[in-house]
Amino acid sequence: MSDKHVIRTEWKGNMAFEADVNGHKVMMDATTEGGGQNSGASPKKLQLVALSGCTGMDVVSILQKMRVNIEKVNIEVQGDVADEHPKHYTKMHVIYEFTGKDLPLDKLEKAVRMSEETYCGVEALYRKAIEVTSEIKIIES
Template sequence: MNVSVEYLGDKKFKANTIKSSFTLDCKEITPVEYFATGIIGCTGIDLVMMAEKDGFEVTNYSVKAEIERTDSVPMKFASMHIIYEFDGAFDATKAKRYIGASLESYCTTVNSIRDSVKVSYTIIQNGEKIADKEELISMSVPLEDGFGGACCS
């Protein structure tokens, strides 16, 4: 992967990837906020794609994060609680499996921070809370669920 950023002036930058480019306007959204949305975006995409692979549709979907940062510079992320809320005609076991596979195996962004950030999650499916403030399992436990990674390749 190759990415670059060019300064455009007035706290704006042009971000370039192999596929596209976009403007980072630091007066509107800070790089830390872009980083955080990239993390939850990656795991969010995984859920939708894994469900689709099994023939299910995810609707009314949102994913958000509550993030605590350290007080001293560089004010790193200390903890991140990810809240998934969606509807889908699949059971709670599958929903937990999709999200677990993303968080534990496939989501590059979550797995890039998990050694230094306490990550937990809540799942609300079809209006019912099916997991509440669950923590990630140890990285020493190998997981194979057959999805092959949906996001961020």
């Protein structure tokens, strides 16, 4: 039998909602232009957060198993938004920025590819609906 994940979200007034994710509180709200008070993250942008966290955890874990000594990893996810309603993402682009000394590009590429093609469940779902692309940047320390 497969796992089932469950979260609960409570309306906090106006446009604000608070989600409980395993005891972690996630505030969501609309911008002031959207009728909210900007007291939390946009639900749509949290889709970008989910992708960055999912693939980031995969990539770091894989690189650690490969004994690649990374000092820092930053992940930027860019999402192109449809012009018409529903205003969903039409494309996402992931930029992996690795900092370290003499980092092996082939291993970085392999770790990213393994996350994209095998391990990241968030990306697997997104790829069924939209184009997801990526690039790697290396910063020598």
